[in-house]
Amino acid sequence: MAESLSSRRSTEKLSLGRFPQTNNRSATKPEVSAVHRVGASIALSNVVKRYGTFTAVSRLSLAIEAGEFVSFLGPSGSGKTTSLLMVAGFIIPTEGAILLGNQDITRLPPHRRNIGMVYQNYALFPHMTVFKNVAFPLRMRRLGKEAIRARVRQALELVQLQDMADRYPLQLSGGQQQRVALARALVFEPPLLLMDEPLGALDKKLREELQGEIKRIQRKIRSTVIYVTHDQDEALSMSDRVVVMKDGQIEQVGSPKELYETPRTRFVAGFLGSANFLDATLVSTGDISVARTEHGTVVKTSGRTQACVGSRVTLAVRPERVAVTLTQVPDNTGYQGRVVDANYFGTTQRYEIRLDNGEILLANRTNIGDPLIEPSSTVFASWRPEDVWIIPAAGNG
Amino acid sequence: MKWSRDIFTLLRWGTWFYVACVLLFLITPLLVVIPAAFSDSTLLQFPPEHWSTRWFEKYLSSPDWMVATWNSFKVAVAVSILATSLGLTSAIVLVRFRFIGRNALRAVILAPLIVPVIVTAVAIYYFILQIGWAGNLWALILSHTVVTYPYATVVISSALAEFDQRLEDAAVGLGASRVRAFFEVSLPIIRPAVIVSFLFAFLLSLDEVVITIFVSGPETMTLSRRLWDGVRFELEPTIAAVSTCLIVTSSVIVLAAELLRHFLMGRVKVSARR
Numbered sequence: 323m324a325e326s327l328s329s330r331r332s333t334e335k336l337s338l339g340r341f342p343q344t345n346n347r348s349a350t351k352p353e354v355s356a357v358h359r360v361g362a363s364i365a366l367s368n369v370v371k372r373y374g375t376f377t378a379v380s381r382l383s384l385a386i387e388a389g390e391f392v393s394f395l396g397p398s399g400s401g402k403t404t405s406l407l408m409v410a411g412f413i414i415p416t417e418g419a420i421l422l423g424n425q426d427i428t429r430l431p432p433h434r435r436n437i438g439m440v441y442q443n444y445a446l447f448p449h450m451t452v453f454k455n456v457a458f459p460l461r462m463r464r465l466g467k468e469a470i471r472a473r474v475r476q477a478l479e480l481v482q483l484q485d486m487a488d489r490y491p492l493q494l495s496g497g498q499q500q501r502v503a504l505a506r507a508l509v510f511e512p513p514l515l516l517m518d519e520p521l522g523a524l525d526k527k528l529r530e531e532l533q534g535e536i537k538r539i540q541r542k543i544r545s546t547v548i549y550v551t552h553d554q555d556e557a558l559s560m561s562d563r564v565v566v567m568k569d570g571q572i573e574q575v576g577s578p579k580e581l582y583e584t585p586r587t588r589f590v591a592g593f594l595g596s597a598n599f600l601d602a603t604l605v606s607t608g609d610i611s612v613a614r615t616e617h618g619t620v621v622k623t624s625g626r627t628q629a630c631v632g633s634r635v636t637l638a639v640r641p642e643r644v645a646v647t648l649t650q651v652p653d654n655t656g657y658q659g660r661v662v663d664a665n666y667f668g669t670t671q672r673y674e675i676r677l678d679n680g681e682i683l684l685a686n687r688t689n690i691g692d693p694l695i696e697p698s699s700t701v702f703a704s705w706r707p708e709d710v711w712i713i714p715a716a717g718n719g
Numbered sequence: 720m721k722w723s724r725d726i727f728t729l730l731r732w733g734t735w736f737y738v739a740c741v742l743l744f745l746i747t748p749l750l751v752v753i754p755a756a757f758s759d760s761t762l763l764q765f766p767p768e769h770w771s772t773r774w775f776e777k778y779l780s781s782p783d784w785m786v787a788t789w790n791s792f793k794v795a796v797a798v799s800i801l802a803t804s805l806g807l808t809s810a811i812v813l814v815r816f817r818f819i820g821r822n823a824l825r826a827v828i829l830a831p832l833i834v835p836v837i838v839t840a841v842a843i844y845y846f847i848l849q850i851g852w853a854g855n856l857w858a859l860i861l862s863h864t865v866v867t868y869p870y871a872t873v874v875i876s877s878a879l880a881e882f883d884q885r886l887e888d889a890a891v892g893l894g895a896s897r898v899r900a901f902f903e904v905s906l907p908i909i910r911p912a913v914i915v916s917f918l919f920a921f922l923l924s925l926d927e928v929v930i931t932i933f934v935s936g937p938e939t940m941t942l943s944r945r946l947w948d949g950v951r952f953e954l955e956p957t958i959a960a961v962s963t964c965l966i967v968t969s970s971v972i973v974l975a976a977e978l979l980r981h982f983l984m985g986r987v988k989v990s991a992r993r
Contacts, residue, residue: 433891
């Protein structure tokens with residue numbers, strides 16, 4: 323199985339060469355086994371980390387497939403970095419187990435886990451040249467001089483820094499330094515790559531450029547990646563799946579589309595983009611449910627719910643799904659109101675609208691050349707039933 | 720306007736004058752000792768009437784001075800190795816670990832810096848007598864280590880506290896054991912402090928008189944002890960010649976430390992500019 327896997331993929335994957343046979347490697351050296359040549363799956367089961375009475379991570383269970391790109395997204399203090407450091411081995415979980423492939427690594431010291439890691443502050447060794455930095459993990463694995471030279475060259479080509487081998491890290495720009503850190507984390511072909519806000523220290527333009535680059539490299543080498551970030555755009559654009567964390571717990575796991583379009587909780591909806599939240603009471607349920615908000619707005623929704631008629635729910639609708647028009651829409655479903663605030667954001671126009679019954683709505687309109695609607699103008703806000711989803715009362719935490 | 724500028728000019732010149740006075744005060748003894756060493760007279764004389772290098776020749780050809788020099792050198796080398804390695808290990812413990820009694824431990828290590836030297840000297844003297852090491856070179860080495868080790872700890876601690884521990888963690892993450900990561904990454908980065916600590920301990924040991932007077936015996940005569948005796952009993956220009964040699968040695972070591980620091984730091988600075 324392992325044989326066929328590696329031979330099947332050897333044509334597709336980055337050919338960084340092969341490690342020498344590792345039969346009689348001493349037990350204290352990092353393991354380099356055949357199954358780890360491409361990405362490995364990783365599973366966290368009921369992982370808990372407590373510091374005294376404070377619980378940093380509670381009952382975290384998550385299975386990540388080989389080759390998957392998964393982001394941990396959450397505000398600071400949500401436990402995403404703690405979780406990452408437990409996978410890396412720098413923090414030992416209080417309870418639970420972590421499996422890499424089918425090996426239990428919960429208590430394995432970090433230097434024997436064979437996991438690549440990229441840090442926000444790059445953590446390049448200032449006293450070593452770029453070449454020596456990238457060669458470091460190979461030297462720790464006791465590769466021969468020639469093999470090291472060839473692999474370092476290939477890794478530097480991968481991040482397009484082949485001409486910088488003799489520079490010292492401080493002679494490079496931030497973006498270049500992070501590329502070196504990436505090359506250093508990849509050069510030993512780790513089955514798992516951890517990235518802790520790797521682009522956090524870079525400016526927006528460079529960040530977007532490197533996001534693309536990281537994705538390109540990840541597709542090429544098919545390594546499993548766990549990417550910690552607090553930047554929702556980064557998480558949505560790069561990941562196969564996003565894990566939204568809050569207070570040391572997983573709030574929701576799903577593909578970027580699932581999370582954005584059907585968030586299960588108010589927190590997820592608010593953290594990934596913005597949303598209008600309307601507290602309401604269910605009037606009727608069915609293919610199209612009807613709810614009445616506290617301000618008396620009657621809203622139709624095709625969102626599914628288990629809640630029964632008469633129970634309190636939260637309705638959510640994204641600002642970009644709220645259409646703003648100066649005249650009533652043809653089927654008379656628009657809610658009449660006034661513009662309270664209008665802002666110009668280049669690609670969008672953002673409006674705050676106060677409906678006649680007092681309901682406040684945010685609406686975004688793509689800037690396709692229509693003039694900005696002036697504040698205090700009378701407008702109609704409308705949306706389709708499928709643009710509204712229902713968050714049960716339990717999801718309001 | 721004009722008036723206030725004059726005041727500032729005056730202040731500036733005043734400051735320079737003050738600095739010059741301080742420097743002169745510090746340098747004058749050297750300006751006396753060095754010429755006196757080249758005197759032809761059999762008495763310590765300043766300024767000398769005739770010049771010669773006979774006192775240097777006497778120093779180099781006198782067996783008891785040579786034994787003292789060799790002893791001093793052996794002790795200083797052993798002390799700098801011991802003090803620096805102890806300083807390095809205690810710095811690691813004090814900087815890296817949080818434990819009950821850490822501040823107490825730090826206070827104990829640094830105590831010789833605060834306690835008057837004479838108190839330390841008497842204490843060490845009694846201790847040496849008790850264990851029967853009087854007149855042993857190891858007694859000198861250990862007692863010098865006690866007073867130089869706090870300096871080494873301070874110098875290396877401050878370098879280690881400044882060192883970004885995430886670099887060492889990164890090395891561990893890349894497959895180095897904790898020990899290997901320390902030697903491959905942390906130690907090279909704090910190396911200037913280790914070298915400075917080494918040279919500092921060497922100089923301090925070479926220079927140490929108070930404790931040496933208590934601990935050294937006839938068989939463990941050191942240069943500083945021999946000088947002390949020379950000043951008290953002989954007062955011939957040999958002591959000026961020896962002092963001159965010591966001044967030159969110290970200056971060379973300090974200069975070397977400074978150049979080394981400049982070179983090591985300079986490389987980083989130059990690269991940061993590009």
